[in-house]
Amino acid sequence: MRLSRSLAPVTVAVCLVLSLPYDALPHARVAARQATAAPEEPFGAECRTDVRGSRVVAYCHNPYADTDRVRLHIECDRWWDLDTDGTPADAGPAQTVRLTGRCWKEVRSAWVSHQKL
Template structure:
């Protein structure tokens, strides 16, 4: 029986790969010297600003606890900025964070810390 010209190189390549030792074959899922992939982390937060009041809702869809804190920067130079207390957001938990300025709000952000 004669192999066709297009099938012969494929057959030889498969035979060579199967004859290699296990350590010599590439494994796409396992790479030497590379750390394990990072696990997803971090609560999803929504912030709203209404005049001088700020409200944020943070929902943690992951298994690790995320410690979130609200930070408010006020627009006026004499108005004190607000750094709210850190709150633990457990798995499948939603927390409400609030802060305010006396006058206008310049910026708002949420900090995350793995616990």
């Protein structure tokens, strides 16, 4: 008898916690607060990359108020051809920047990285 009397409050507490809705649990409230936080301001230039043979040209237009530092990265297809990381260029508000680079032979991939100033 004593064992069942000591387990009764624990059993009731466990049942109450398990019957709570998901939103009432503490970790759900933290996630909800993070989801309702103020949205970040839009950022990042829109870039178009064109690969023709061994040459790469990227045009990046920044429609936002913050300056975006963009950089062209090129990965060459041949093992002996050096991959390149171009010099960074600052794309100011409403400004278009042209980035160029090349490989000796074929280009495997090319992409543009962004950095907020």
